[in-house]
Amino acid sequence: MFNRMAFIGIGLIGSSLARVVRRDGLAGEIAVAARRQETLDAATRLGLADQVTTDPADAARDADIVVICTPLGAYAAVAEAIAPALKPGAIVTDVGSVKGAAIAALKPHLPAGVHLVPGHPLAGTEHSGPDSGFAELFEGRWHLLTPEAGTDAAAVAKVTELWQRAGSKVEVMDPTHHDQVLAITSHLPHLIAYTIVDTATQLSTDLQEEVIEYSATGFRDFTRIAASDPVMWRDIFLTNREAVLEILGRFTEDLTAMQRMIRKGDGDGLEEVFTRTRAVRRSVIDAKQA
């Protein structure tokens, strides 16, 4: 599909995609840029890179496609660095979780004739780094693309094909709408999981040990979510602030209503909510997302 492919950043997502590219021979050569030598050594050891460099421009030079896989906070600097090295007709895509912010950080730096096709794979685990990747990560998962109107159709088709080869179901979406949907499905759940696990860290040592020992009753599931990459998630909350605060406001209202039902002993009200939410699980199972 590509003569030369560049990865800027190669953690869980980037290394998983690179494994797919290697497995299916989708690129003649893979160049990898990362800040830390340790990451580059891992990429080499895993056989994912033909060229490694700490300079994003070196990796992007002559690439047919550049996949940005750094935390969102690094996007503007990456775009600025690679811009002079990009060849005309090159495709730039990314895997960041907030598309409005991704576009705002990348677009102003990219030269005319370079095709920006922002993307977001709805896949991941609580693990980070190139060693935690695997080629099957994207199978059956959604990949959302948020190109602006007027983006080169051939470039969008190429990025679509790349992710379909990885096993993803690809959908095109408006970036603002993407960020609202993800605020609900992903960002709020992570914020809440981080918060409840942090509440537990502030308990006395004895009680904290018991909470961990007896965590299999609900808390455990939150610790998995709250083990996700700290820098990546910091950047998500900083860049999708408005949508997250909006849905958090609704959640807080609903939580206050639940609190009142418990305080007042409103069993009928609680049972009604719990019966309604049970139906949502059925919908998730029916949508084959369980």
Next chain:
Amino acid sequence: MFNRMAFIGIGLIGSSLARVVRRDGLAGEIAVAARRQETLDAATRLGLADQVTTDPADAARDADIVVICTPLGAYAAVAEAIAPALKPGAIVTDVGSVKGAAIAALKPHLPAGVHLVPGHPLAGTEHSGPDSGFAELFEGRWHLLTPEAGTDAAAVAKVTELWQRAGSKVEVMDPTHHDQVLAITSHLPHLIAYTIVDTATQLSTDLQEEVIEYSATGFRDFTRIAASDPVMWRDIFLTNREAVLEILGRFTEDLTAMQRMIRKGDGDGLEEVFTRTRAVRRSVIDAKQA
């Protein structure tokens, strides 16, 4: 171990224990009481009952051990019903999630010479009913016993052995302390999961469909928790009110602090929390509860 064993209620937990009792031949006969004929028919069909009845007293009569597996809200009525039928020396145990309330509902009704050994298996799934049980449910899981000081040691030992045969690790705990620990590890996580899933049910139909379609990014895990039995959970929140409201207050404070960090763009503060919570996951894995 027992000539005659009675189950009052036979849902996920009761039927799983009954499967263990059958598998290992731990009781000469099993009597099952349930309110609904459909449940009794299932118990018979699954080979878990030698006698079925809608009258708890009929099941409890002459039993060496009675295991109460109904929602907590039914405990007082069950205890009142079975009390006249209990033989001297009989053991009464239960599997309810709130031990203070369990004791308060059962103890006043039980005659002298009957041994109350309250218990709580930290095991379960989001499924309910006798068909969803399986004998391996308790393997490697904690079973917490909360007998009062002075309870017959032989009775406590028998209940301990029963759950050890099911594969549980048994621990004795003060009931009030149990209820505090579970408020954190189980009741608050469930309340939050129910709330966030309910927040999603109040979105517009279009958005709700997208939330379900793209739920694999965090929300999905909450829908599983929020699919737990509505009546059981209603009773948990009604009976463990004080401990739940206490920990909910702390959580709400912490969530407000997170909200403020997002609003102010305090990236260092967010990263610090997210790094701290990641370490908790490591502890859960080390405690072999992951």
